[in-house]
Amino acid sequence: MKYASRIECLADKSLLNAFEIPETEDMISFSAGFPSSETYPLDAIKDSFIKVIEESGKEALSYGSTSGYARLREIIGSRLAEKFGLQYSLDEIIITSGSQQGLDMSGMLFVNKGDVVLFENPSYLGAVNSLRAHEAKLIAIDIDDEGICIDSLRNALEKYGERVKMIYVNPDFQNPTGRSWSHNRRLEFMETMSHYDIPILEDAAYAELSFEKKVEKPLAFYDKHDQVIYLGTFSKTFCPGLRVAWLCAPKHIMEKYLLLKNAADLSSSAIAQRQMAYYLDHYSLDNHIEWITGIYKKRKDIMAKIIDKKFPKTVCYKNPGGGLFIWLELPAEKDGRELLKRSLKRKVSFIPGTSFYPAGDRHNEIRLNFSNMKPEKIIEGMNILAEITSEYLEE
């Protein structure tokens, strides 16, 4: 039996494995980028579901519209306006089955086999995977503490010219590095990109998980040329199990997305969308987010403190201002995969940084998730990791 050529591009199973292998009870996991399941507002979710079934059960259990439940799109539009100054009309917002589907559809929409897609280096594995499935040529752009490097970006744009069909970026508390782009870097980036007719896929999955009051405006806010496709999700701020996310795009682009969404799965779950809308109408997601970011900040602080105190001084990291991850850099000759092998024996897991480089070009980093384990587990796991890391670095 012959497979399509795209299948050969999907060799990296790191992400799939993260979803397929159930973490054992006794494992301390800093691996997955999941919100903490103790924070899910179970009673509110139960109440929302019951109300939706009672008030509109028949509609909620039927096929929904391909673009998504109108009331939910309306609320998302208002939140984006209020929080980030984004102005999207109802027909510029579509509901997707998780942001992953928005990524996948963007590959479908813009990328032919062999087309160049630019990426931050390192970048989110799921985006890399979905673009591999569309046989994109992935070109990595360096990042520094301020965000994407404009020189590296300009070089790539010049070198690949019209072959560049999309750029994927994650400017807020990036997965995997936890870094956020500075205000100036955002402006510089948008100015640079304004000279090219290339769509910018802005993944804002972590934008609302800030530990500080002040948040940077999204790239979409500075978009004067209808270039930005904006992806948001409730998976990190609320819960991933409902699979409710959104994609915003200028209307003429949205028409194409609708065709692709219809071909991909007809529509997202109507009941999950109505449930989410009911919750947003009757509860405060903002209060919930304030509460969970408080919890995550405390966990991050515990983790950071142990790194500062007990890890070898040659291990570097930047204290993140939000999100779910700390990115640790070992000395250049060391390998995160070797460290993982050893720490798994002690029942501590994380993801080696190599997995986040489309071209696999660096090995000496690791990604630590801090949202998902309770404080006592973080302390236990990080102490073990400090020990193992010290041993490994002394060799």
Add this chain to the structure above:
Amino acid sequence: MKYASRIECLADKSLLNAFEIPETEDMISFSAGFPSSETYPLDAIKDSFIKVIEESGKEALSYGSTSGYARLREIIGSRLAEKFGLQYSLDEIIITSGSQQGLDMSGMLFVNKGDVVLFENPSYLGAVNSLRAHEAKLIAIDIDDEGICIDSLRNALEKYGERVKMIYVNPDFQNPTGRSWSHNRRLEFMETMSHYDIPILEDAAYAELSFEKKVEKPLAFYDKHDQVIYLGTFSKTFCPGLRVAWLCAPKHIMEKYLLLKNAADLSSSAIAQRQMAYYLDHYSLDNHIEWITGIYKKRKDIMAKIIDKKFPKTVCYKNPGGGLFIWLELPAEKDGRELLKRSLKRKVSFIPGTSFYPAGDRHNEIRLNFSNMKPEKIIEGMNILAEITSEYLEE
């Protein structure tokens, strides 16, 4: 901004329109292929949801595994064994977000741009659309009252040879024609295909909606060469709003599907899957199906009786033994789209047959759904349609 070339292949908006334009209250709709929403077991669904939240809320609202909730796959496996004699192990079953996603992933898995995919003519619009999105060359194979025409199939296989990468079929109460393949035709088809190393995508969406006790075995039952990919769904037998369907494939093929599913949306809704599993464990889906097929049969009978009595004798149809559709054939020179124009003015809708021909080669048929309207509405709508059809045919 430049789109990928596949977008140009997605010009047909018939299916999208069916999902986007809300039917007005006063419209009598024979259009959509939906189950009747009055049949949804709302109390049982509510109960299932509450129990899932109470018993395993945290897991249910987290990301699920990419392959799907194990207990649900187990139950699906047992049902397939019991009802159809199919033997699939747990790792040969994957949960998809509706069967549409299974279709889309199959296109991703087997079809490169320009590859030939064989189809029944006419065929399900959603399958046609998703394969258009993968830039397949669609080759239509004739069907008759017994199923796919083996001569027409052989001709295509000979003509296109190794360019043929998949065949899509819908052997039970087909959408749109309502026809089921005979036992002999199934055997003949599988024998013919056994000489070719080509995957057979068997869409069994309507297989359980039989009006008679006896059901034909699926093609997968006769599969000796690991050729059949089998798609099933709860959308027609239970409700579409949960978006829970399944895809079965031999293990070595399933590994590839898992990679694609992971890239497409990471995982299907964990809570919807657990809800469905709870329902299946604590209620009887078989009783539910028996009840709804009884309702649908009555509605079909009402519709058929009016066609027999009041439609011009030049209008032909075959009384379906199950499913959701009656397929009406007008005289060859007439056009279903013209009939629709007129009937919409009288607030009656259906789908013109043209939409179901990948190459648009016939115009004189229409598809009537009988599941979705109550008897009094069917009588009212069919009487109007009889009147309009008579007028139109007399011109």
